Amino acid sequence: MHRVTQAAILCGGRGERLKPLTDYFQKVMIPIGPKKLPLLAYTIAIMKRHGVTNIALLTGYRSEDIRRYFGDGSQHGVKLSYSEDQRGLKGSLNAVAHALRDGAIACGELLIYYGDILADLEVTQLLETHRRTKADLTLVLDRGYSLPVGVADVDDGLVTSFREKPRLDLTVTTGPMVVGPKGMTLMGKLAGRKRPDLMTDFVPEMIHRGGRVSAFYTEKEWFDVGTVSTFMKLDEELARHPLNYVV
Numbered sequence: 001m002h003r004v005t006q007a008a009i010l011c012g013g014r015g016e017r018l019k020p021l022t023d024y025f026q027k028v029m030i031p032i033g034p035k036k037l038p039l040l041a042y043t044i045a046i047m048k049r050h051g052v053t054n055i056a057l058l059t060g061y062r063s064e065d066i067r068r069y070f071g072d073g074s075q076h077g078v079k080l081s082y083s084e085d086q087r088g089l090k091g092s093l094n095a096v097a098h099a100l101r102d103g104a105i106a107c108g109e110l111l112i113y114y115g116d117i118l119a120d121l122e123v124t125q126l127l128e129t130h131r132r133t134k135a136d137l138t139l140v141l142d143r144g145y146s147l148p149v150g151v152a153d154v155d156d157g158l159v160t161s162f163r164e165k166p167r168l169d170l171t172v173t174t175g176p177m178v179v180g181p182k183g184m185t186l187m188g189k190l191a192g193r194k195r196p197d198l199m200t201d202f203v204p205e206m207i208h209r210g211g212r213v214s215a216f217y218t219e220k221e222w223f224d225v226g227t228v229s230t231f232m233k234l235d236e237e238l239a240r241h242p243l244n245y246v247v
Contacts, residue, residue: 004054004106004107004108004109005052005054005107005108005109005110005111005127006052006054006055006056006105006106006107006109006110006111007047007052007054007055007056007110007111007112007113008055008056008057008058008096008099008105008110008111008112008113009028009040009043009044009055009056009057009058009113009114009115010058010092010095010096010112010113010114010115011026011027011028011040011057011058011059011066011115012058012059012060012061012063012084012085012095013027013060013061013115013116014027014060014061015027015061015116015226017226017227017228018030018116018225018226018227018228018231019228021228021231022061025062025065026059026061026062026063026065026066027039027115027116027225028040028043028066028115028116029062029065029066029069030231032225032231032234032235032238033234033235033238033239033243033244034238034239034244035244035247037247038069039115039116039118039225040057040066040070040115041076041247042118042243042246042247043113043115043118044070044073044076044078045076045246045247046120046121046123046243046246047078047111047113047123048076048077048078049123049246050123050124050127051124052111052123053077053078053079054078054079054081054107055073055078055079055080055081056080056081056082056083056099056104056105057070057080057081057082057083058083058085058095058096058098058099058104059082059083059084059085060084060085060095063082063084066082067082081104081105082104083095083098083099083102083104083105085098086098089191089192090195091193091194091195091196091197092114092196092197092198092199093187093190093191093196093197093198093201093202094191094192094195094196096110096112096187096198097187097188097190097191097192098191100184100187100188101188105184108180108181109127109130109131109178109179109180110178110179110180110183110184111123111126111127111176111177111178112176112177112178112179112198113175113176114175114176116224116225116226117174117175117176117222117223117224117225118222118223118225118234118243119174119176119218119220119221119222119223120220120221120242120243120246121140121176121218121220121222122218122219122220125216126138126140126176126178126216127178129214129216130178130180130214130216133212133214134212135178135180135212135213135214136179136180136181136182136183136206136211136212136213137177137178137179137180137183137203137206137211137212137213137214138177138178138213138214138215138216139173139177139203139213139214139215139216140173140174140175140176140177140216140218141171141172141173141174141215141216141217141218142171142172142173142174142217142218142222143171143217144167144168144169144170144172145167145168145170145172146165146166146167146168147165147166147167147168148165149165150162150163150164150165151163151166171215173199174218174222175222175224177198177203182211183202183206183211186202186205186206186209186211187202190202190205221241
């Protein structure tokens with residue numbers, strides 16, 4: 001049986017690492033690329049392109065900026081619902097659990113996406129993998145990770161070798177994930193603690209409890225737009241990047 005699929009985009013953080021831009025904008029609303037569209041517009045367009053048109057926006061800081069621009073989503077070809085973070089309950093897991101409780105999320109298959117991570121994600125293939133493997137949770141992974149800093153080897157106080165921004169042979173998470181009914185139930189059980197996190201708390205607990213966790217490897221470049229430097233890099237690259245044509 002085909003499950004009802006919904007996306008949830010986390011866009012409630014204050015974006016402290018993006019100051020001073022976030023003194024004036026919610027981080028997902030920062031104008032970016034040659035079209036100067038909000039970062040969130042690209043993510044919504046990617047979801048729409050893959051047929052995921054029922055989207056919950058999990059908001060907090062400057063939530064009205066998001067509501068004012070996107071409204072009910074009809075002008076963007078999608079249906080938007082909103083869930084605002086509860087006062088005093090922080091953390092990405094609490095944000096999702098609250099949206100589940102208040103009805104902003106109501107589905108059997110939930111695609112979770114971080115609003116400050118941008119990638120031309122192969123959403124259709126991701127959902128097919130999740131269903132084919134009968135997973136409770138599917139993580140979007142990448143092979144290899146380039147460190148943002150140089151690495152030195154030191155022996156007896158002397159630098160013996162140096163590599164600038166080396167690429168490490170690691171399997172790393174890119175952020176997005178697909179969660180099934182068992183995963184959503186577990187989120188409700190873990191919610192309410194002090195700042196529970198999807199990656200730090202939910203994913204390890206799902207594995208610990210014997211949940212079926214599937215891996216989906218993305219072949220696309222992805223950007224963690226979490227700092228001013230990464231934002232500026234993406235702002236320049238979008239002019240010649242395929243993501244520029246999704247909106």
